[in-house]
Amino acid sequence: xxxxxxxxxxxxxxxxxxxxxxxxxxxxxxxxxxxxxxxxxxxxxxxxxxxxxxxxxxxxxxxxxxxxxxxxxxxxxxxxxxxxxxxxxxxxxxxxxxxxxxxxxxxxxxxxxxxxxxxxxxxxxxxxxxxxxxxxxxxxxxxxxxxxxxxxxxxxxxxxxxxxxxxxxxxxxxxxxxxxxxxxxxxxxxxxxxxxxxxxxxxxxxxxxxxxxxxxxxxxxxxxxxxxxxxxxxxxxxxxxxxxxxxxxxxxx
Numbered sequence: 054x055x056x057x058x059x060x061x062x063x064x065x066x067x068x069x070x071x072x073x074x075x076x077x078x079x080x081x082x083x084x085x086x087x088x089x090x091x092x093x094x095x096x097x098x099x100x101x102x103x104x105x106x107x108x109x110x111x112x113x114x115x116x117x118x119x120x121x122x123x124x125x126x127x128x129x130x131x132x133x134x135x136x137x138x139x140x141x142x143x144x145x146x147x148x149x150x151x152x153x154x155x156x157x158x159x160x161x162x163x164x165x166x167x168x169x170x171x172x173x174x175x176x177x178x179x180x181x182x183x184x185x186x187x188x189x190x191x192x193x194x195x196x197x198x199x200x201x202x203x204x205x206x207x208x209x210x211x212x213x214x215x216x217x218x219x220x221x222x223x224x225x226x227x228x229x230x231x232x233x234x235x236x237x238x239x240x241x242x243x244x245x246x247x248x249x250x251x252x253x254x255x256x257x258x259x260x261x262x263x264x265x266x267x268x269x270x271x272x273x274x275x276x277x278x279x280x281x282x283x284x285x286x287x288x289x290x291x292x293x294x295x296x297x298x299x300x301x302x303x304x305x306x
Contacts, residue, residue, distance in 0.1 A: 056181050059108045059156030061240060062098045065143045066091055066163030067115025067134035072290050079116045081163040082124065085295050086302040089124055093166035093302065098159070099128060100170045106177070111150055112163065113143045121163075139258025140234070145247040152244040157181070160236040160261065166298050167285045168235065176278045180237040186273035187264060189215075190235040192283045200290065201231040202262050204277065212275055215262035219255045230277075232262060233286040242273065 054060060070080025081091035091112075101107040114121045115134040122131050132146040144160055151158070157180060159173060172190065180188035191204060203225050205213045215232045216225055238246075243264070250263045268275045280286065289295050 054108060055106055055157070055177060058181070059154055059240075060101075060106055060159065060177065061147075061151050061154070061156060062101075062107050062110045062159040062161070063144055063147050064091070064095060064098070064110065064112045064129070064161055064163045065140060066094075066121055067113045067118065067137065067143050068164070069116040069137065070164075070290075073292060073295065075116070077117065078120050079114070079118065080289065082117070082120045083289070083295065085166055085289065086299045090166050090289055091121060091125065091163045094161070094163050094168070095125065095128060097168055097170040097173055098161075101173060106174070107159070108156075109151065111147045113146050115143075139253070139256070140261035141247055141250040141259035141263060144261055145244065145259075148244050148247075151240060154240050156240045158236075158238050158240045158243055160234075160238065162234050162288055164289045165234075165285075165287070166289065167287055167301060169285060172235070172280050172282075172285055175280070176235060176237050179276065179278045183276060184274060185237070185276055186239045186242050187268045187275040188237045188278055189265070189275075190233050190280050190286075191277045192231050192233055192280060192286045193229045194231060194283060195229050197283065198231045198233070198286055199226075201233060201286075202260075203228040204230040204232055206230075212265060212269060212277065214266040214269070217253070217260055217262060220253055231286070233280070234261070234288075235280075236261070238264065242268075
């Protein structure tokens, strides 16, 4: 709990991992620095749970999801995403467990092995302090994280939306401010919003990033939170990402 409000965590771990060559196990079960990616990914949330800040951890599984369930065991609750219909659809699968609860929900990717407890706390504490409906972490980079969504702002610097790269114009792809898919969202509002997301035009998926535009359209408070170490934003989609992540993890020790 934080400020007497419950905190939930949803880890999205249902993806197949085509770019990394996953065939007989999900991407999050590929090893990096001696343990599965999801083992690194859940650890900071477990620390926050041990400290009484996070109340429940829910992992969304899909492709060979039994591997994740067998590995994590009692470290998490689980829900299934039977069809790969995007990140918004993945987060919606936790509705059966926590919809209607007062509090905040952290949403994160299971293929991120580098987030720290301090980074989660920074985004969470900002959301609580500023009474946000939606808070999300960002980095600014011209030469890294090219596949990440771009943060669209107006002339006054206010957030207008987030657009995923496949849907972005050539000009939008030049925007350096990247959404790194670490969210803190008002839990009650979250599940009503997820049901309003429309299928994307290009990939025919339901993008979690679309909750940003919904929050703005509904007059809700939304802010970005810049993370201190941009290396943490590195997700594992390719063998090159895995090698870079492993080097960073080993350097931390």
